[in-house]
Amino acid sequence: MQTVGELKKHGDFGIGTFDGLDGEMIVIEGKVFQARSDGTVIQAPDSERTPFSTVTWFERDYAIKTEHPMNYTEITNYLTTKLPSKNTIYAIRIHGKFPVMKVRSSNNPIPHLLQQLQTSRFSRTKMRKELLSACISRDS
Numbered sequence: 001m002q003t004v005g006e007l008k009k010h011g012d013f014g015i016g017t018f019d020g021l022d023g024e025m026i027v028i029e030g031k032v033f034q035a036r037s038d039g040t041v042i043q044a045p046d047s048e049r050t051p052f053s054t055v056t057w058f059e060r061d062y063a064i065k066t067e068h069p070m071n072y073t074e075i076t077n078y079l080t081t082k083l084p085s086k087n088t089i090y091a092i093r094i095h096g097k098f099p100v101m102k103v104r105s106s107n108n109p110i111p112h113l114l115q116q117l118q119t120s121r122f123s124r125t126k127m128r129k130e131l132l133s134a135c136i137s138r139d140s
Contacts, residue, residue, distance in 0.1 A: 004032045005046030007053055013091055016053025018044070024105045027055050028093075035105045056091055 001019065008030060016025035024035040025044070032044040064082055066075075075094070083090060 001049050001051045003046060004044050004048045004050060007050060007055060008032065008046070011055025011057050013058035013093070014053060014055030016050050016055075019049040019051060025050060025053055027053070035103070037105045039105075058091060058093065060093075 007016075007027075012027065012030040014025075014027040016027070017023070018025060018034060022034070023037065026033045026035060026041075032048075033041050034044045034048070035041045064079075066078065070078060079092065080086075
């Protein structure tokens with residue numbers, strides 16, 4: 001387990017969780033955010049601990065501009081056709097305006113995980129933010 005301060009030395013873009021599965025970790029431009037199960041998002045202090053996180057130094061290899069709005073399934077399918085390999089893990093950063101975004105966050109340990117997946121969901125409207133995603137391509 002390491003602190004958020006230590007994590008920042010290893011990358012500026014990524015995802016993870018916090019000690020006790022207390023929310024989802026979002027790392028963008030070197031800032032670490034904690035999305036809590038009640039829908040609030042705070043900037044995590046450097047002293048906060050993380051048992052699991054994946055970060056990288058984000059460097060854009062190329063950019064893709066879409067011509068029209070897309071839902072999750074459409075953007076996933078579209079990106080799959082644009083990525084050079086089906087056997088690589090990609091760090092993807094999406095800029096856009098999102099009229100509605102459905103997300104979830106956990107706050108309880110594993111015995112309650114299935115319940116959390118069903119109950120810790122919330123929506124936000126009129127979002128103009130960056131979307132962080134880890135995309136794993138696969139042959140299908």
